[in-house]
Amino acid sequence: MKRFRRLRRTPQLRALVRETHINISSLIYPIFVEEGTKERKPVESMPGIYRYPTELLPLLIQEAAEAGIGGVLLFGIPAHKDAVGSSAYDDNGITQQAIRLIKEKYPELTVIADVCLCEYTDHGHCGVVHDGEIVNDETLPLLAKTAVSFAKAGADIIAPSDMMDGRVAAIRSALDEAGFADIPIMSYSAKYASGYYSPFRDAADSAPCFGDRRSYQMDPANGREALREIEDDISEGADIVMVKPALAYLDIISRARESFDLPLAAYNVSGEYSMVKAAAQNGWIDEKRIVLENLTAIARAGADIIITYHALDAAKWLKEEQP
Numbered sequence: 639m640k641r642f643r644r645l646r647r648t649p650q651l652r653a654l655v656r657e658t659h660i661n662i663s664s665l666i667y668p669i670f671v672e673e674g675t676k677e678r679k680p681v682e683s684m685p686g687i688y689r690y691p692t693e694l695l696p697l698l699i700q701e702a703a704e705a706g707i708g709g710v711l712l713f714g715i716p717a718h719k720d721a722v723g724s725s726a727y728d729d730n731g732i733t734q735q736a737i738r739l740i741k742e743k744y745p746e747l748t749v750i751a752d753v754c755l756c757e758y759t760d761h762g763h764c765g766v767v768h769d770g771e772i773v774n775d776e777t778l779p780l781l782a783k784t785a786v787s788f789a790k791a792g793a794d795i796i797a798p799s800d801m802m803d804g805r806v807a808a809i810r811s812a813l814d815e816a817g818f819a820d821i822p823i824m825s826y827s828a829k830y831a832s833g834y835y836s837p838f839r840d841a842a843d844s845a846p847c848f849g850d851r852r853s854y855q856m857d858p859a860n861g862r863e864a865l866r867e868i869e870d871d872i873s874e875g876a877d878i879v880m881v882k883p884a885l886a887y888l889d890i891i892s893r894a895r896e897s898f899d900l901p902l903a904a905y906n907v908s909g910e911y912s913m914v915k916a917a918a919q920n921g922w923i924d925e926k927r928i929v930l931e932n933l934t935a936i937a938r939a940g941a942d943i944i945i946t947y948h949a950l951d952a953a954k955w956l957k958e959e960q961p
């Protein structure tokens with residue numbers, strides 16, 4: 639008889655043969671910075687997550703730096719929104735201010751800047767709108783300007799999340815021309831039009847005011863297309879590619895891992911976080927156990943980097959387990 643249980647007998651034996659480990663240094667913590675407020679405001683649909691004014695950002699950043707995580711992913715919420723998202727590429731915009739502040743106080747903490755227009759446009763779409771259509775090519779120069787402005791402010795990695803075609807190439811050449819040839823791009827390559835983003839749109843105040851994002855984000859039914867999206871982003875110059883969301887798309891993560899050698903990121907998105915928090919608050923699940931199980935599953939599927947709102951808690955729990 640096969641005796642699989644021999645190696646499950648003690649915690650030490652189980653640790654000895656464990657195949658997957660979550661690296662604290664590979665966890666990325668998303669943060670929301672809001673312009674024009676003095677208080678941190680709780681995001682109702684995401685217990686434990688707040689929008690921070692720049693004044694209170696240092697406290698949170700210190701926590702992130704001390705946790706030893708791989709970095710933070712920054713989202714700015716501007717006071718002024720318009721049709722073309724001007725605040726995104728204003729060198730004095732909220733995101734640029736936050737990047738400068740973090741890099742001044744914690745220069746060693748990696749700051750990833752999310753590049754998209756939806757937090758900055760009054761219509762809430764990720765690109766420029768003409769006659770109810772989200773137009774691709776007119777959006778590209780605005781994304782490129784935003785990326786350069788974030789790099790000037792000191793961002794370590796540029797992360798376009800808009801899903802316009804050709805944006806990685808546009809951003810790469812703009813960065814190179816502006817003297818930022820050394821700044822890498824982490825592309826949201828396979829980003830699905832997902833219902834799991836709704837708590838984020840509360841947090842970032844970025845819900846589209848008409849229609850939805852299905853004309854630019856991917857159809858959840860398509861797997862092979864994700865590989866084509868990733869391949870194209872790599873050919874345009876992406877340094878890190880991403881699958882998003884994570885838990886309902888573990889098959890995509892696994893296929894991407896098998897097909898490509900680049901560092902692969904997975905975004906454990908807001909809805910995935912909120913569902914865990916809600917069930918935990920009801921006493922229906924053990925939060926720590928579920929979070930570590932979810933993150934292990936994402937790593938086992940093949941993600942090198944995990945972007946997660948659980949990052950600070952997970953870092954704490956992982957340290958407790960392996961002091």
Ligand code: PBG
Pocket residue numbers: 752754756764799800834835836837838839851906907908909
């Ligand atoms: C902006 C952006 C979104 C997320 C990251 N960047 C929202 C969207 O595309 O609607 C989602 C993150 C999350 O749900 O945690 N383009």
Ligand code: ZN
Pocket residue numbers: 754755756757763764799800
């Ligand atoms: Zn967007």
